Amino acid sequence: MIRIATPVQRLRADERFGLEVLIDLTRLLPVDDPAADVVRLELDDTPGAGEDLRAFLAGRVPVATGEGELRLPRWTLRHVTAVAGAEVEQRSPERDRFDRVPAAANPLVEARRERHPVVSQLACDLRAAALRAAGRRAVRCLPPWPDGHRWAVALTHDLDVVAGWPAFAALRVLELVGKGKLGLAARSVGAALRAVGRNPVWSGVQEVLAAEGKVPATWFVLSATPSWQTWRLGDVTYSVESREARRILDAARAADHEIGLHGSYFTMLDAGRFRAEGERLARVAGVPPRGVRQHFLRMRPGGTQHAMLAAGFEYDATYGFADRNGFRLGVADVVPAWDAAHQTAGGLDEVPLVWMDRALTKYGRVEDPEVWITDAVELAQAAQEVDGLWVGLWHPNQTAALGYPGAPQTYVRLVRLLLERRPFVATLGTAVEWRRARRAVRASRVAPDGRVELVADTPSRWLLALEDGRGRAVETRPWPVRG
Template sequence: MSGEWVPEGHEFALCLTHDVDRPYKTYQSLFYALTRRDPSQLLDLTPGRRPYWTFPELLAFEREHGVRSAFYVLDEQSLFRDRPPREWLTAEGWQLYAGRYDIEDAPIRGLLGTLRRGGWEVGLHGSYEAVDDRAMLREEKRRLEAVLGESVRGGRQHYLRLERPATWEHYRAIGLDYDTTLGSPDEYGFAHGYQPLRPFDDEFVVFPLTVMEGALPDPGEDFDRAWAAVESLLAEAAANDAVMTVLWHPRHFSPDHPGYGRLYRRLVTTALEADAWVGPPGELYSLCASTAVAADD
């Protein structure tokens, strides 16, 4: 199978994805004030400041360049509302459950409406404990679809947690067409091949994650080194008619993560100049899934 997943007239495919984990900056203000010795971080706790709410700038860039991406939305438990008191003062409890959001809050509802009307894909970001819990995944999908007002087609598990093949079996059973979890938070590359996978030899598809932004050299410290890594992935994708899937968290477009927004913008514009198809996985699935299946039969 070579190139069946690349739409005609394009050299390779680039799938753009964003995991919506922390759209609000909360305890990070205190953490950065202490670890970076920067008291100005505490100003981000004042009313009206939302440095991690980077969606307007991100959507404006993608709209300007005629591309769309997928936003995977998390319906995670709240530390103080849903978790036992013994976890309230643990580092793990704060890391996993503090500072999350409610998908029914007005700003999130507004964001989902903007994404839906603008042609972006919204998908499921399965919660930390849902990795092997079909009932929990089904309920998270149901709640998301109720707020969104339409069905979702695919998603990715939080923290890239994956039980193979159980998580994929759950995704397929609750009516999802694809998953994008397979990958690493620390390494980048085409470790799982150049094409999407069909673990059950049917129409359910896995889009391996090629790179998460945090696995790259820090562009705030050495942008040229970070860009060299991204450029090498684009060249490898073009040379192999590949599907390249990238993950950029929205908070990485904030001042707390300098260089990552610039790196993303250069990634997208360079791919477009190289005649790549650029868009969300759900759209690529619609364009190519049936063709790819037929090519294998």
């Protein structure tokens, strides 16, 4: 449990946002009761040598503990927003050749810390410090994930290829030849020739669904109109109403997977286009998409999310790096989206992308599936260490005929390795639903013996298992209602 002792009205908007994100990530139960004898958090105004962002990114945050008290430098909150709120990226004027903010503009990449969820780690440190400061006072924490799971995995797919597979196969062979991978190129040509007259895109989808078994994934589907120009740009290359696309959506829906929007190039800053593409997808999928991930991860940090929110989406899943894997927002978790231009959090959630197949093949020039798996599991381990969420992206068009011999078998192995670690596996919509509900729980009153009265603004379909500071279950109760 924790009570914020510093009046939050004294804080700037970006500091308040940083504080909310940080407290949420600690999982310490926030206490409103001013009379409760629980650990207090004081924000320290004293500037220190640690003021600079580099120290923060290196994990050097001086958390002081006293009897029943934690003291945290106030500047920490601004750095949380700079990283987890993407404030730095939103202010960056840099663009790459696809009109994206390049990875080099990310403060974690600059400090070579993008493979560490530094903000999630700081929250864990804060929870440990609260436990030390508590003494005989009761400590209550909210559980990381539902049903006793200690960490979470979300499997996602971007549906980029439906029509015209031979064109994609040819492009991929050219890419392999350009990289000097002549053996792989020859195997791909052979597989493509054997697939003529069949449908390797559909078989790829079926293989992905089989690998996942009963585990639900999230599919991001393009729903703008393909044209010569969109083909040339590598944007939309199929129609969502086509028989082939419908068959894929039906199969995913039948397996209880979620369908989200894969925003086309034109959506970038255009709420009207976002809304139109979402409605068009809803007519085929049968349900409105709750979330969106941009095709090519092409977005303007802040502006694109502003348009997504205006179009009625609940979450964005675009914050991953195009050319490397890691934690772009410094968190292995769901966090509210911060709007730097308006200095406000409007209600959209961010589910950052941690790992994707193509970051290694396309940009990293790594064609060895064993290396992909090592990379994915290493980041899953980092997420697991902070009781966090690992979000992976696997393109279902990675089949032998489309230039990826051995890839489907690699995916089977990756899913098995992840599931062995017993994560909560959920669609992104479910992960967001859980985190919104958990974020809204507070203690309205704490009795001297540590019993708590809870209130929550958001209803939930789960039970609430309160823990002590060491992750041991203390009691399970129905989800609290509004107080």
